[in-house]
Amino acid sequence: MDTSTASNSALYRRMFGYLRPYRGLAISAFVVTLLFAAADALTFLAMAPAASVLFRENPSAAAADSLATVSAADPSAPSLLTDPLAIGGRIGQILENTAGRFIHEGLSQETLLGRVTLLILVAFLIKNIFDFLTSYFVVKLEQSVVRSLRTQVYDHLLELDLRFFNRTRAGDIIRRLTGDIDQMRLLLTNNLFKFITSVLQVVLAFAVLLGTNAKLTAVALIVLPVMFGVWGKLLRRLKRGDRSVLALSSDISSHIQETVYGARQVKAAAAEGFEARRFFDLTGRYFKAHVRTERVRALASPLSEMVGALGTVMILWYGARIVHINHEMTPQAFLVFLAFSMKLYQPAKWLSKFPSVVNPGLVSAERIFEFLDTPVEMPDRPGARAFDGFGRSLRFENVSFHYNPDEPVLDDVSFEVRPGQVVALVGPSGAGKTTLADLVARFYDPVSGRITLDGVDLREFQAKSYRAKLGIVTQETVLFHDTVRHNIGYALEHVSEDSIRAAADAANATEFIERLPDGYDTMLGERATRLSGGQRQRVAIARAILRDPPILIFDEATSALDSESERLVQDAIERLLKGRTVFVIAHRLSTIRHADLILVMDRGRIVQRGTHDELIAQGGLYGKLHSLQFDMRTELPAGPAY
Ligand code: ADP
Numbered sequence: 001m002d003t004s005t006a007s008n009s010a011l012y013r014r015m016f017g018y019l020r021p022y023r024g025l026a027i028s029a030f031v032v033t034l035l036f037a038a039a040d041a042l043t044f045l046a047m048a049p050a051a052s053v054l055f056r057e058n059p060s061a062a063a064a065d066s067l068a069t070v071s072a073a074d075p076s077a078p079s080l081l082t083d084p085l086a087i088g089g090r091i092g093q094i095l096e097n098t099a100g101r102f103i104h105e106g107l108s109q110e111t112l113l114g115r116v117t118l119l120i121l122v123a124f125l126i127k128n129i130f131d132f133l134t135s136y137f138v139v140k141l142e143q144s145v146v147r148s149l150r151t152q153v154y155d156h157l158l159e160l161d162l163r164f165f166n167r168t169r170a171g172d173i174i175r176r177l178t179g180d181i182d183q184m185r186l187l188l189t190n191n192l193f194k195f196i197t198s199v200l201q202v203v204l205a206f207a208v209l210l211g212t213n214a215k216l217t218a219v220a221l222i223v224l225p226v227m228f229g230v231w232g233k234l235l236r237r238l239k240r241g242d243r244s245v246l247a248l249s250s251d252i253s254s255h256i257q258e259t260v261y262g263a264r265q266v267k268a269a270a271a272e273g274f275e276a277r278r279f280f281d282l283t284g285r286y287f288k289a290h291v292r293t294e295r296v297r298a299l300a301s302p303l304s305e306m307v308g309a310l311g312t313v314m315i316l317w318y319g320a321r322i323v324h325i326n327h328e329m330t331p332q333a334f335l336v337f338l339a340f341s342m343k344l345y346q347p348a349k350w351l352s353k354f355p356s357v358v359n360p361g362l363v364s365a366e367r368i369f370e371f372l373d374t375p376v377e378m379p380d381r382p383g384a385r386a387f388d389g390f391g392r393s394l395r396f397e398n399v400s401f402h403y404n405p406d407e408p409v410l411d412d413v414s415f416e417v418r419p420g421q422v423v424a425l426v427g428p429s430g431a432g433k434t435t436l437a438d439l440v441a442r443f444y445d446p447v448s449g450r451i452t453l454d455g456v457d458l459r460e461f462q463a464k465s466y467r468a469k470l471g472i473v474t475q476e477t478v479l480f481h482d483t484v485r486h487n488i489g490y491a492l493e494h495v496s497e498d499s500i501r502a503a504a505d506a507a508n509a510t511e512f513i514e515r516l517p518d519g520y521d522t523m524l525g526e527r528a529t530r531l532s533g534g535q536r537q538r539v540a541i542a543r544a545i546l547r548d549p550p551i552l553i554f555d556e557a558t559s560a561l562d563s564e565s566e567r568l569v570q571d572a573i574e575r576l577l578k579g580r581t582v583f584v585i586a587h588r589l590s591t592i593r594h595a596d597l598i599l600v601m602d603r604g605r606i607v608q609r610g611t612h613d614e615l616i617a618q619g620g621l622y623g624k625l626h627s628l629q630f631d632m633r634t635e636l637p638a639g640p641a642y
Pocket of ligand 1: 166403404409427428429430431432433434435436
């Protein structure tokens, strides 16, 4: 319990840290909240003279005097404003000097009623103006906090390494960026200010009650500890429940997202029934966890309500004695007391269930901070230098790598490439080709051995400056939900229209782009389903050509294209590779033939190396792959046969 209290207070401190940059707004919100609570009490105070008017004994006699005393309150006469509540001291003085001048015994019943109702209306008006201002400031504050929180979470997301994305489901990340931030927002602003208002309301109501009758106030307070005690036990269960509900809702988002992305595979495998069952199972678990948790939370209101009712009954019982037997209090004062005690119980009830209300926000805050605390695994070394190309060689020196310690993926890989050379990586699936290319891109660092550029370890360079010189074209061409133009010029600022068109030309993409409904302004879907495989690849090639990177990683598409696309893509690829240092995961024989060095990989090792002709002469795995896998069509000379 102690440790959780300690960690909760650390959590609160960290959360409130987000309010700090908006101090001015937070203080404004706080001040209007204070004023709102005061005005709220005032609306109740304004009821007191109404009760006095109702219970006033000889209205006609008072009316007879009214002309003589209309201008000022008679200090010796009983006050309609402060007497029912026995408010004395400075506050009583202030009230008498302000509202008391307006409402006093000397007025006729009718005038008095008119003024009392006006007073009530004015009190409500003031209260509601502050209510509006509170909401306004709180919304502004919460949106400022949400924005800085989202920015921080998103920036961290951009910095994280691929390893993180490998092990984390997209749905979980998205859930933390949206739902969790929303929960934390509620806690940090709405609930926080409701908490402040409630505390003030309790304090004010308590002060008024105490001023009216101390004994009765003591009776009213007896039940408060019971109200707060009820929660201690249930809270821990609630916290566990909220955590599993949030985790399951992340799972649901992830599942839906994976189905959307994998729609093709689901259909191809006729797995609709399988997925439906898995989803039904998941929602079933969510349902159970949610209902179980809410059942605990649902106890909050009725329990507090019952304790409140107990308090009211006790006040009634004891109050009736004071009024009728001891004559310590007038019936109207007692009525006002009763009304005010409800004013005490209402916020007290909310305060007593506050822990259950804020719990989801706390759990969400924990999840957000857990994400923000995920370390960036490959930060730049201190003193890392900017990369501006290499002139002699890129070398793999005894590089080994694994994702999981007991499953080696690359084993003692060494080779050397000179600038402008094309290296083709070939081998059966799972041999480690993609991993090797990812190491060149520095998505991962070698577990042992090193990669050097002109003798300098790749880790000595700033990752971003290195990747700026790197182009990557993969099979899974990711096109963004944007226009063709912006997809080609992705993330580049100040790109001229001409250079975009030139890149599209070089990638053999102009013709089909111009046939699209809006040409270069056509929006491509998130997954660019409007385009064929060959067209998607040509957009990606145009993007790479435009960026003109000296080092290129190219993962050739495995799927067969129609012969028209095949020729156009092949042509585009040739232009893409020209003049760069290229690592190509190759599937087409024509690409492989262009390579200066072919590395034949098997189970993480380089088993053969050389040019096409050398390797054909050697036979071995290359010979086998050659006869088995390579698309024979591409061996035909280019020409009308296509
Ligand atoms: P290739 O590109 O030659 O098909 P990969 O480099 O993709 O080979 O994969 C090599 C091995 O590493 C495979 O056994 C694969 O299962 C494993 N692997 C690839 N990516 C990951 C990953 N993110 N986590 C764990 N294992 C991986």
